[in-house]
Amino acid sequence: MASREFFEIPKRYKTWSTGLMGVGVLSVIIAFIAYGRGEHPQLFWGALLQNSAFFLLVVNTAMFFICATTLAMGGWQMSFRRVTEAISTAVAPIGIITGVVLLCLVFVPGTHVYHWLHPEGDAILEGKKGFLNVPFYTIWSVLTIVLWYALGRKMRQISRSLDNNPLPDVEAGRKYIFKNTVWASLFIAWFGLTVMSTIPWFWLMSIDAHWYSTMYSWYTFASTFVSGMALIALFVIFMKNQGYLEYTNHEHLHDLGKFMFAFSIFWTYLWFSQYMLIWYANIPEETVYFKSRISAQGHKGGAYSGIFWFSFIINFLAPLLILMRRGSKRNYTTMVFMAVVIIIGHWLDFYQMVFASIDPEHVNLGMLLLDFGIAAGFVGIILNSTGNAMSKHPLIARNHPFIKESIIHHT
Template identity: 40%
Template sequence: MATLTQQESATAERLVVTDGARKIFLTIIIAGVVLLVAGVLAAIFHWGAASEATGTVAHQAGSPLWLKRIIVSLWHSNLFILGISAVGTVFVAINYVAYAGWSVIVKRIAEAFSVWLIPGAIIMFVVFLLGRHDIFDWTREGVMTKGSATYDRIIAGKSGFLSTPFYLIRMVSYLVIWWAFSWKLRKLSLEEDLNGGTQYFHTSVTTAALFLVLYAVTSSMSAWDWIMSVDVHWFSTMFGWYVFASWWVSGIAGITLTAIFLKQNGYLRFLNANHLHDLGKLMFGFSIFWTYVWFSQFMLIWYANLPEEAVYFNQRLGGFNGQYTAIFFFNIVINFFFPFLALMTRDAKRQMIVLKIACIAILVGHWSDFYLMLMPGTMRGENGFLIEIGVAAIFLGSFLLLMTRRLSEASLIPMNHPFVEESIHHTT
């Protein structure tokens, strides 16, 4: 990739979302609907060996199996994309606070990712209200009532925290905080484009610093609420960091992949191999960080061998007739070994084709990571993939439609950002 000369200056670029691009996104959604319908039919009529195998595990009382899988899949894929959406704002905020200049070239992509926060929040709220009994055992009738046939002493001991009103208050608080700061940083960015001056940058730095403090707390708490409380008897003090690491590296992969596609379609002409190199370093480094947190959590639980902690990994590594064993090892390979080996060299981090493959692998891998976090605690041994992949495709196509529309609303290059010239001439 050619290096820009020092004489070149930033010029505005506007994304035009073509009918062809929209058709691709709609095709992804339609393919998801087809897979979803096929999965529902397979679950109802017990088609295929997988359905017969999972039928050996007794289905709990509640919604029909196919409906429960849809509910859990909506929670799963929405959580994954919602976390990535918030990471777009986290990426912008970190670079503001760090006074980083290199990332300005991809700043608008990160800003556009936050577009899913409102639809994602609505979906999460509705799914919880309508399907919470299929996701969370602690919401079931009588589970916290002493003397009830379904009473659970351990769950009842957590009743002060795991109560539906308090849970909803926390959920709304997390999402409002994430959305409000995303909206504010985006607003300041657009006003800076229109009016110039450094006051918008300095206000953004202050806003970003406050957001990062609040996000550090709310992201961990949201992981406890939305994922860890699925396995309500189990707990891990490292879980918040684990979920954040998965969201963060997936968000970086999403930003990188979007930047590459824009570059290959004639946009972001100032994006060069040096920017890709830095994005590649972030993916490489945080894939290792995710593995560090994963191994630390696993090793401590394995070494202590306490039943109330070891049950989490027993279910995923051999439990339910080995339903999740292959996914458990696939998770380690695709989320650590593959990005580690693919992105190890400097040249690999500067090649679009290598980065594209690594980004797709990371996104698929961490979607499967969330699958492994949620399915054993909800579906037990009655898991599947057609419904889950179908729902994921519907969410992906919808996210791409909204995200590209947000990208097209402003220049891809923040024209009056104080570090824009530094970014377009960035070298490593």
């Protein structure tokens, strides 16, 4: 057995993950005392919703990436697949937190996030009661998170089943690939029914229950997918710097950079399409969404216009100008910088998606600082879950039929 086959968690790694989780817990406590029981409880609950939804969708992207490449019969990613699998284990703790937050939003009185909870006298909200109602919201949200975890766990079990049980012949390899493909298909189908359609409507778009966009779910998916690819790149580079993943090279990093670049452009396409169509149509019930994000009165900037345009710049222009070059996608420093920029940029985009709807008049700087603290807590959870998973299982899928393809991978 190779000496670097299992991840040995460094002391500093443990310290950082524990410290960040501590910052998160402390931020939640302070935010609850300052805002949760005051005149603006929606700020506290909005911060929890924004962070839990964003980070859950980001870590769940790791399993989507595994299943998508499985269905594509791709083998290039096998050399770092165990890192991606480890990231997906964070779906369990973050999923529990998200589930609790979502249930509180509909069952705890006075959260003031979802106005559709009280549709009485509002013809538009009453017309949407068939979809926006507490039983459907609750059952679908819980079922979504549970199946994300269960199907992801099954995919990890199938992957690890070969660690100590080599495939005896070609026919066994075919059966293994078929089984892997079936379970990957189930995950992709459920992912499509949730992330690419209903869940962003429920959790985020329904904050503005009078407004809707047919592109919203794809927009959310693009945002969290590119952030997920950036997260994978960060862990791969970290592991390489620690002396692990000897079969992962600049070719693999280059391909991760391609995903980061391509989906930054895809996100921008959806951003522009959604904005342009609403601007061109100039229908009041649609343009109201951009009132606090771009213009409040006349030609004056909205309260969130700075964050809105800043997130656009760092989510589009930065990847376009920096990641377009081949060398940038092969440079560790540049990739780390861009991965961090992309994650922060899309976190800020989620911030304006939530807070510009629940508190459209102004940006509360105190809550924004606490929001960063809460985000740090979720980062700590991801570090802890991923590190523990990598330390318990081999970092190389030794007996997988496609591992050779990844070792000799060249673009």
